[in-house]
Amino acid sequence: MNTLTQMVAAALPLVLVLVDAAAAQESKVMLKEGAGREKVMQCAVCHSLDYIQMNSPFLNKAGWNASVTKMIDVYGAPIPKEDVEVIVNYLVQNYGKSTDK
Ligand code: HEC
Numbered sequence: 255m256n257t258l259t260q261m262v263a264a265a266l267p268l269v270l271v272l273v274d275a276a277a278a279q280e281s282k283v284m285l286k287e288g289a290g291r292e293k294v295m296q297c298a299v300c301h302s303l304d305y306i307q308m309n310s311p312f313l314n315k316a317g318w319n320a321s322v323t324k325m326i327d328v329y330g331a332p333i334p335k336e337d338v339e340v341i342v343n344y345l346v347q348n349y350g351k352s353t354d355k
Contacts, residue, residue: 283307290344293337300329310349318345 283303285291297303313321319342325331326338333341 286348288344288348290340293333293340294344296331296333296337297325297341300325300331306345306349310351312351313345313349314351315342315346318342318350 285294285303285306294303294306297306309317309321319338322333322338322341322345326333
């Protein structure tokens with residue numbers, strides 16, 4: 255092993271720790287407890303879960319359905335079709351426009 259390899263090998267665990275810390279930070283935006291929450295965590299692959307909170311005053315069931323569908327069709331979100339209903343139900347229950355509950 256040359257010195258460079260040794261340095262890289264030594265630095266690697268540190269990098270992993272930092273990446274881990276960043277991921278933990280991101281997940282600080284906590285979604286409300288509820289059925290299907292773990293599926294909704296898939297939304298955090300691309301952007302902060304803030305987006306869900308920010309849009310909760312505006313979106314009813316049709317709105318959330320359209321939004322989730324758009325994430326998949328337009329942005330290519332890797333979310334299985336069978337999860338869509340669970341996710342939309344969770345969003346309506348916990349982050350739906352209040353008149354819709
Ligand atoms: C493949 C990446 C990806 C995934 C996964 C994803 N989104 Fe998005 N989302 C985007 C992009 C790109 C935008 C628009 C650009 C921006 O403003 O960052 C966006 C924007 C949004 C917005 C803002 C309003 C809008 O329509 O532009 C909401 C709300 C939203 N996403 C909700 C969700 C929800 C809920 C999920 C999980 C079901 C999800 N996203 C998963 C990529 C993704």
